[in-house]
Amino acid sequence: MKVLFLDAPYSGPVELCQETLDYVKKFKKVALYASVQFVSKLEKVEEQLKEIGVEFVTSKADRTSVKSQLLGCDSYHDSLRLEEEFDAYLYIGDGKFHPLALVYGQKDNKTMKEIIRNDPLQEKMFLMGIEEIQTILRKYKGSLVKFLSSHNIGVIVTIKPGQEQFRPALALEDKFPEKKFYYFIDNNVSFDHLENFNFIDTWINTTCPRVGFDDQEKFRKGVVNLNDAFLAAEILTKDSLLNKI
Amino acid sequence: MTERLYQVETEKAIAKIREVDAKMVCIQLPDGMKPYAQEIEAELVSATGVRVLIWLGSNFGACDIPLGLQRMNVDLLISWGHNKFVKKMEGW
Numbered sequence: 001m002k003v004l005f006l007d008a009p010y011s012g013p014v015e016l017c018q019e020t021l022d023y024v025k026k027f028k029k030v031a032l033y034a035s036v037q038f039v040s041k042l043e044k045v046e047e048q049l050k051e052i053g054v055e056f057v058t059s060k061a062d063r064t065s066v067k068s069q070l071l072g073c074d075s076y077h078d079s080l081r082l083e084e085e086f087d088a089y090l091y092i093g094d095g096k097f098h099p100l101a102l103v104y105g106q107k108d109n110k111t112m113k114e115i116i117r118n119d120p121l122q123e124k125m126f127l128m129g130i131e132e133i134q135t136i137l138r139k140y141k142g143s144l145v146k147f148l149s150s151h152n153i154g155v156i157v158t159i160k161p162g163q164e165q166f167r168p169a170l171a172l173e174d175k176f177p178e179k180k181f182y183y184f185i186d187n188n189v190s191f192d193h194l195e196n197f198n199f200i201d202t203w204i205n206t207t208c209p210r211v212g213f214d215d216q217e218k219f220r221k222g223v224v225n226l227n228d229a230f231l232a233a234e235i236l237t238k239d240s241l242l243n244k245i
Numbered sequence: 246m247t248e249r250l251y252q253v254e255t256e257k258a259i260a261k262i263r264e265v266d267a268k269m270v271c272i273q274l275p276d277g278m279k280p281y282a283q284e285i286e287a288e289l290v291s292a293t294g295v296r297v298l299i300w301l302g303s304n305f306g307a308c309d310i311p312l313g314l315q316r317m318n319v320d321l322l323i324s325w326g327h328n329k330f331v332k333k334m335e336g337w
Contacts, residue, residue, distance in 0.1 A: 001315055004261045004323045005307060008251040008278060036328050037251055063331045071306065162308025162330050187312065188303060208305065
């Protein structure tokens with residue numbers, strides 16, 4: 001079977017609204033990203049930033065083929081491959097889903113860089129910060145603590161080729177030889193069925209990293225993302241935003 | 246005609262259907278574009294005579310390709326709202 005992806009680019013103009021232009025001036029350098037619908041039309045935004053003397057940096061994230069594109073799963077910042085220093089994020093797009101990845105990605109940092117969201121549809125600016133995810137992060141921290149003291153761990157693996165991470169998950173057995181890992185396979189995560197497996201103490205999510213965060217409330221026993229599970233003890237002892245909330 | 250905030254680019258879809266000589270096509274749309282399905286189906290059928298199956302479920306990203314479509318003899322999946330996804334084998 002062949003697959004054709006169509007970006008569905010935004011039909012309207014993509015530019016910074018006056019509110020954003022006024023606000024972004026206070027930063028020397030911003031990291032510029034956009035969702036796929038807007039990423040091919042960033043010329044005007046780049047021009048506007050130059051006009052007001054704000055420098056910008058960007059990068060091509062690991063999972064995209066286009067520079068400046070932000071995916072919802074870029075919630076662990078290593079994948080952005082952004083080496084340069086900058087003062088704030090400037091995200092172009094509608095909705096919160098994608099820029100929330102930039103908030104999650106800073107949970108283990110000492111401080112949070114501001115995220116300025118310029119919505120070309122509403123022609124408005126929104127600011128995003130740790131308060132967006134405070135409730136989720138509190139529960140997430142609890143899940144990390146619980147994971148470390150749990151014995152029976154349910155590892156959720158999806159069969160979707162783009163999301164399947166079975167082999168990386170197997171390394172959990174080496175890192176935590178005292179725990180028993182059970183592997184659960186699914187297409188979409190069937191939240192309604194989690195409770196049927198009552199012998200599981202804590203879940204590990206290997207599917208899409210946003211499931212571990214955004215759907216945290218749906219896991220009564222708690223859920224931890226795979227890469228955080230490997231580093232749970234280190235994460236919980238770091239001087240970080242996660243440990244301050 | 247539904248007002249389109251996003252370009253549907255059916256001409257690209259039609260060109261691909263002709264290029265691969267597809268007889269059965271599945272169209273997958275993100276939630277915001279699902280209302281366009283009726284018009285897209287009509288355009289594809291009228292231009293190429295292809296049979297169109299509309300994916301009912303999720304379209305979270307290019308990582309979220311429906312499985313098992315081959316069992317329905319689908320030759321071509323057209324997925325809107327995302328671009329090519331490069332999977333990292335070693336995790337996120």
